[in-house]
Amino acid sequence: MSIKMEKRRLAIVRYVESHGSCRLETLAQQLNVSVQTIRSDIRFLNESGRVFRTHGGIGAYQRENIGYSSRERQHLVQKEAIGKEAAKLLNGVNSCALGTGSTVEMLAKALQREDPLHVCTNNFHTLIHLCDKPPIVLTVAGGRVRKRDQDVIGGDALLFFKRYRTEIGIVSVGAMSKAGELYDYNDDEVMARQALVGSVKKTVLLVDSSKIGKIAMCQNGSIVDFDYIISDSPPPQECINLLETSETEWVTANA
Secondary structure: OOHHHHHHHHHHHHHHHHHOEEEHHHHHHHHOOOHHHHHHHHHHHHHOOOEEEEOOEEEEEEOOOOOHHHHHHOOHHHHHHHHHHHHHOOOOOOEEEEOOOHHHHHHHHHOOOOOOEEEEEOEHHHHHHHOOOOOEEEEEOOOOOEOOOOEOOHHHHHHHHHOOOEEEEEEEOOEEOOOOEEEEOOHHHHHHHHHHHOOEEEEEEEOOHHHEOOEEOEEEEEHHHOOEEEEOOOOOHHHHHHHHOOOOEEEEOOO
16 A cells, blocks of 8 residues: 555545544545545445445544543533523423433533432532532442543443432433434443433433534444433434434424
């Protein structure tokens, strides 16, 4: 392989990683080569597991999420709007389970209660906001702490959520394809989410628009596995038929 070809293919991967996905024509224009050359490059990159094909284009696997402090600042207005909308679903509810992620933290920040609410969570960031709200009773997962994200995932989260049965569970996700498939960055994150949603009567997924159209390493589940999806944008066109044939309600928060 020539150095020129390797540099071009590396440029393709970096461009797609930064944009989530793109069309072949866009890459050809960006790199000043023919679409046929791009097709050849994509065939090689797809076979080597560095990108995946989409309808008319390609996408890149998101292999690791960025640090929590950086995530917390990104798309903050949108996440706050989602959190406020999600908080409405807890009106009249006596118990809930909250998962990991910065969007779930925004729900905890927005939550206002005058009557008791029992919250089970593996997300330490929610504690910062909920500890200052007297009507809320907190039960927190124990075990090995993921220091970077300040949460508990994997087997410890699985055992924790299996012990409790709450009325509603609210989680976020690492990425969502335009077809409605859900992704996380590792198996421990998937395990924690599965354990939470398996222990509740009603399920809610929070997903801000920056995650839509992206793919991470671990695929598990679909948007139609949830009772509610709350986002700051309408569902992708590719999801409309899927939602219409399901009982899932997509709620668009006004950012």
